[in-house]
Amino acid sequence: MNLRLQLFFRIMLIGFVCLVVSAGYVLYQTDQQAKLEADLTALRIEKQLTQQLLKMLSRYDYSVAFPDSNILQQLNGVPGSCVQFLSRTESRRRSLCNEVVHDETRWPQWFGELYQQLFQPNYEASRWFSFNAITYGNIIVSLNMETEIARAWSNLRAVFGILSVSILAVSLLVFMTIHRMLRPAQLIVRGLEKMRQGELQTRIPSFDIGEWRRTSDAINALASTQQQIMGENRQLALKLINAQEEEHRFISRELHDEFGQCLAGINALTTSISQTARKDCPSIISETESISHITAHMMSALRGLLTRLRPADVDELGLTRSLEKLIKSWNQRTGGETRFNLQIDDEVDSLPEPLPVNLYRIVQESLTNIAKHADASEANIKLKYVHQNQLTLQVEDNGQAKRDSFNQHMGVGLLGISERVNALGGKITMDIQNKGGLKLLINLPVSPPPVSTTGQHHV
Known part of the structure; x- marks a missing residue:
């Protein structure tokens, strides 16, 4: 009551x-x-x-x-x-x-x-x-x-x-008097609920009654401070993500230029030795072939490592082709046990940095999470524009997920996705579907929001 x-x-x-x-x-x-x-x-x-x-x-x-x-x-x-x-x-x-x-x-x-x-x-x-x-x-x-x-x-x-x-x-x-006197309390509670849901731009209006006015001013000041802190943290997280991506790009370039060239040289030298051994020393041909297999394995491992460090396809082919290639590789990797489907708008290739590589990382982590834990037969990935300044990414599967365990703790993969989305100024919603499986809904602004407390929305 x-x-x-x-x-x-x-x-x-x-x-x-x-x-x-x-x-x-x-x-x-x-x-x-x-x-x-x-x-x-x-x-x-x-x-x-x-x-x-x-x-x-x-x-x-x-x-x-x-x-x-x-x-x-x-x-x-x-x-x-x-x-x-x-x-x-x-x-x-x-x-x-x-x-x-x-x-x-x-x-x-x-x-x-x-x-x-x-x-x-x-x-x-x-x-x-x-x-x-x-x-x-x-x-x-x-x-x-x-x-x-x-x-x-x-x-x-x-x-x-x-x-x-x-x-x-x-x-x-x-x-009626009590109803009028307590109406500010309803507005304050409504505003606090919105703030609890993450809408820190919400502001509680000022009231005629002194006690309510001081309460609303204190809450608005706290929300402004919290919004400023969250904005600064988001900016720092975004800088950290960009720094990590730059570091990954530098490491992948160095590995490709140095380690990759060395492996290519070893592979060429092994081929030359193998040709010479066929004429002068057939007994070492098996050793040269072993070296070639090891070199090929190292080259394959290097390409996988370079892809994880920095997906070059995003820079060279664009986000759409990169995601299609990623989906194709996962369908081949699972051997038909899990069918991955992709729906994507054509306009996403014109997204500004750092959205493309981060969207690729989010989808990549989501697919890895589905393959490891979902035990699903089908997964759908949808990337589309809601309107000109907002993008939506939806990832859902028909696997098995327990609501209790999902509410109690979040895996490292989902936690990383959540931190990445928050750093980009977006919102993430994770829920267990009635038919089973996890539904991941991400809303991202096309341009990351500036760190400012001027934008305010009144209850």
Whole structure:
């Protein structure tokens, strides 16, 4: 569950607690209000009875019975309540019950039972009536239980309605506010994910909130530094690769010019000795033939070494012819056990340095890896332009590759390919196909990117 939903549910929980507390407070106040009204009614009756006695004693008029029932009728007491006057000897009793106002809304049974357990809906307010140190009787105001429960239920419904709408509105407003406040976090996470995938040119925008703005500035500064370091490392790696290729070219030229000439001289001298031996010394012909075989083997080994050091075909024939020749040699070498297929665009022969020789090396290493480890019957190599400034190399086979072992470690060959691609400013994707085999997808810029941090892409 994301942070927004967690905060929203917590706000709703707090709102629910406030709603319950408010409901309890409303019920408590309803009960207290009813009791207060009963006590005030008893006090008003006491004052009216006092005035009646004062009139009776001052005028000596005892024609009206005490207490006067009209006094009780004129008082507007609590709806549904009953007023009683009990003389001290209970020889006289006056009682009056106010009319019960029936409400169409009835309360649930559980509410009535709960209200009776928590409060006293049948409360009685009692006051002893005394005048001139003489106690005449007891004034009792009794609340009507059903009326009080109905009033409490009505108040509760009103409060519940208002608070429910208010809490829901506040929760939605808070949720929208939280959503707006946390939107920078989504952009930051999205930007970090892109940076983790290698898109160091990604930049997080600035925000109005100070904390988020400082966070984005720090991340952008770190990304710029990392991008600069990666660019410098890529430039150094490219220089190293170029230096290695130049060294390989120098060594191959020296081997070809010096060692190759020496082998050619040995081969010519051996041929001359063999011709002379046929006339003058036939017994050494077998030795001269052995020397010729050894020389031929050394020449073959030298050509293989020169090819590995520096593929001269790339400089002389171009990348297309070189790869076709390489594929043909691997098909002959495997004897039909693995069929290598090549699809290549014609425009790749015009690629700038150092792309041609590096592409040749990548394909060469890929074919070696397939022949050694894939146990495949077919492999496809595709080299084509995606657009004018981007080239794609795809190498896939139908061999056997385990995803677990592939994820845990990468072989030396694949690691070398990955380092070479990174040095050229490209991207490499390696995945295990569902039908088996390894799929290698390489995207390379036609011109290696300059080391710069000005190119920025905002999230």
